């Protein structure tokens with residue numbers, strides 16, 4: 001098997017064993033496109049304007065089925081997409097570009113965001129299975145938790161940076177620490193979750209007096225703002241995030257809060273379903289477009 005496809009399959013399997021069809025790359029008569037650490041098959045679908053499919057799709061859909069590997073999957077995918085777009089010819093009506101990607105394989109997707117691709121639809125799956133719960137303890141965080149909360153907060157920023165809007169800067173760590181020492185730990189509602197004696201998750205909520213900047217966007221006040229929720233990958237899927245959210249919500253409700261507000265990245269495959277299941281629904285959508293990077 002092609003080394004690129006093998007590397008791609010291993011990475012995808014590691015992040016989501018439920019994704020199928022990524023152990024190979026089906027060619028459709030066309031020569032595969034190649035770039036450094038990347039291989040893909042491009043196809044074009046010209047849809048009959050009178051068909052029902054035309055109601056569900058643009059009329060000309062260029063599709064890239066890509067496999068990327070190596071130390072920098074984002075650069076690999078970017079190189080392949082540039083080669084693909086450079087070879088497209090115009091002239092067809094209603095042209096759209098589609099790159100399907102396994103939702104939880106987040107490492108390469110910034111390459112799509114910075115080239116103007118926006119996530120528009122997903123196929124979704126739910127596994128039906130029984131799961132055991134590992135004991136976890138939730139407690140209020142204090143300044144004694146500064147180091148671990150700073151670290152978890154930094155991990156959240158780095159995680160969100162994968163989606164092309166948030167960026168880890170040289171100053172990130174220092175600014176987080178300042179915020180925690182000066183404001184969040186003494187003034188806000190902050191809990192940590194311990195799993196087997198180790199702090200593995202954090203939630204931080206700004207009470208209504210510190211959430212005025214966003215309260216105007218909600219017609220059911222008082223409003224609290226959930227600014228941080230992060231759970232370490234090794235303990236995800238065991239109810240830790242849910243427990244942190246529930247304690248924050250019930251504490252806020254006991255203090256008279258009517259609405260909890262938060263932001264999450266739509267392409268984040270963890271937060272979008274998580275918040276939907278917790279009963280959160282979209283309030284304001286931020287539509288964004290990245291302008292092409294100029295080089296040289």
Ligand SMILES: CC(C)(COP(=O)(O)OP(=O)(O)OC[C@H]1O[C@@H](n2cnc3c(N)ncnc32)[C@H](O)[C@@H]1OP(=O)(O)O)[C@@H](O)C(=O)NCCC(=O)NCCS
Nearest residue numbers: 131133229230231236237238239240241242264270271274
């Ligand atoms: C979003 C995030 C905080 C969720 O934390 P988590 O601890 O994995 O959340 P939970 O375990 O409570 O819920 C996740 C899944 O476990 C399930 N679950 C919840 N309680 C459970 C329990 N007691 N037993 C078994 N499964 C449970 C949930 O229903 C959900 O189910 P799923 O397979 O059907 O998806 C975590 O994925 C994370 O930190 N992601 C990266 C950062 C991020 O996205 N933060 C949010 C920013 S807005």
